[in-house]
Amino acid sequence: MGIDSSMLKNSKTPALSRAIAILDYIAKEGTCSALDIHNALEIPKSSLYVILDELCDAKFIIKNEQGNFSLWLKLVELSSHVLDQIDLRAIAKPFLTELMEKTGLMCHLGILNQSQAFYILKVESYSTIRVHSYEGKALALERSGIGKCLLAFQPEQVIQNVVKNLKFVAKTPTSIASESAYLQELELIRNRGWSFDDSEDVEGVRCIAAPIFNLKGKLEAAISIVGASMQIDDSNKDEFVRLTVQCAQKISNQLSLRTGNI
Numbered sequence: 001m002g003i004d005s006s007m008l009k010n011s012k013t014p015a016l017s018r019a020i021a022i023l024d025y026i027a028k029e030g031t032c033s034a035l036d037i038h039n040a041l042e043i044p045k046s047s048l049y050v051i052l053d054e055l056c057d058a059k060f061i062i063k064n065e066q067g068n069f070s071l072w073l074k075l076v077e078l079s080s081h082v083l084d085q086i087d088l089r090a091i092a093k094p095f096l097t098e099l100m101e102k103t104g105l106m107c108h109l110g111i112l113n114q115s116q117a118f119y120i121l122k123v124e125s126y127s128t129i130r131v132h133s134y135e136g137k138a139l140a141l142e143r144s145g146i147g148k149c150l151l152a153f154q155p156e157q158v159i160q161n162v163v164k165n166l167k168f169v170a171k172t173p174t175s176i177a178s179e180s181a182y183l184q185e186l187e188l189i190r191n192r193g194w195s196f197d198d199s200e201d202v203e204g205v206r207c208i209a210a211p212i213f214n215l216k217g218k219l220e221a222a223i224s225i226v227g228a229s230m231q232i233d234d235s236n237k238d239e240f241v242r243l244t245v246q247c248a249q250k251i252s253n254q255l256s257l258r259t260g261n262i
Contacts, residue, residue, distance in 0.1 A: 018043050019051050023060060023071070027138060028116075031070040071136075079136050088221060089121045092212075092251050096123045096223060099247040103240055105227040106131055110139060110146035110209075111220075112154070115162045117147040120221075131205055131226050142166045142182055143175055145197035145207030149222040152189035153211050159186065172203040194245050195222075196237075199229060206232040208240050210248035215256040223248050 011017035021041050026032060029040075038048055052069065055061045062072040089109065096107040100123045109121035117139040141147035141162065151159060168177050176182045189195045197207035209224035225232075225244055232240060 015047070015051065018047065019055060022048075022051060022055065023075070026061060026069055026071055031064070031068045033068050037069070076134070076136060088212075088255065091254050092121060092221075092223065093123065095247050095251050095254070096121065099123075099223070099225065099243060100125050102243055103225050103227075105225040105231060105240075106133065108133065108146060108224045108226065110150060110222050110224065112150040115141070115165065117141055117144065117150050119146070125227075127227075127231070129228050129231060131202075131228065133226065140201055142168055143171060143197065143201035145195050145209035145226075146222045146224045148185060148189060148197070149195040149209040149211055149224075150219065152186040152195065153213075153219040159183075171201060172199050174198045175200045194241055196241075204229050208232065208237070208244045210245045211252075212248050212255065213252045220252075220255060223251065 018041070022037055022043075025037055025040055029036070034045075034048060034052060037043065037052075038045055043051070052061070052063075056063055056069075056072075059072050059074040061069045063069055088111075092109045096109060100107045104125055104127055106125045106127075107123040108119045110117055110119050119133060119135055119137045119139065122133055122135050139147040141151050151162060154162075163179055163182060166179070166182070168179065168182065169175065170177050176185060185195075194208060194210045197205075197209070199206055205226065206229055207224050207226045209222050211219055212221045212223065214220045223244065225240060
C-alpha cells in the first residue's frame with residue numbers, strides 16, 4: 001500500500017514521506033507529469049519540484065524530453081541487492097535460462113505482493129526481436145500472463161478482494177473488458193494449469209505463463225515466456241506451453257527439495 005495524501009499531512013518527516021509517496025506513485029502509474037503527481041498526492045508545487053529535482057539528481061527518477069518522470073537506475077541498483085538475496089531467483093535462473101535457449105524467447109519470474117505483481121527476474125533472449133521489460137516492473141493483474149496466473153491460484157477470498165478493485169481498461173482489442181469475463185479466465189487458468197496473454201496489455205506481444213508451487217502446494221511465483229505475435233503463434237503455441245509448464249514444474253520440484261531439507 002502506498003502513502004496517500006492524508007498520511008502525508010500527518011508525517012513527522014514530510015519531505016521524506018513525500019519523496020517515498022512520489023516514487024510509489026510513479027511505480028504504480030508509470031511515466032507521469034509533475035501535474036499528475038501534484039493532483040494525486042496534493043503536494044504543494046513549490047515543494048514538489050524541489051523533491052523531483054533531488055530525486056533526479058540522485059538518479060531515483062529521470063525526466064524525459066516531454067518533461068515527464070519515470071523511475072531510474074538507482075532504484076534498480078538498490079532493488080538488485082535485495083533481489084539477489086531471494087533464494088527463489090537463484091533456484092529459477094538456470095531453469096529459465098534453459099527455457100530461453102529452448103524457445104528463443106525472453107523469460108521472467110514474477111511474484112504477487114499483496115495486490116500487485118512484479119517481475120523479480122528476467123532472462124534476456126538472443127533474438128533480435130526485443131520486448132521491453134525489466135526486473136522490478138509492475139504488471140497488470142488483469143492483462144498480463146504472469147499477473148493472471150499469480151491471481152488464479154490464490155484463495156477465493158483473495159481473488160474476490162483483488163478483482164473488485166481492478167479497472168478493466170481495454171488497452172488492446174483483446175483486453176479482458178469485464179469482471180465476469182476475467183473470473184471466467186481465472187477459472188480456465190486453474191483448470192488447464194497455465195495462462196496466456198494474447199496481446200492484452202501490449203498489442204503484438206504475447207505471453208505464456210505457468211505457476212510455481214512450494215512443498216505445501218502453495219503458490220510461490222509464476223514464470224513466463226514473452227515474445228512478439230510472430231514468435232508465439234498457432235504453429236508453436238502448444239509446444240511453448242508444454243515447455244513453460246515443464247519448466248515451472250522443475251522449479252517447483254527444486255523449491256520443494258530445498259524447503260524439505262531445511
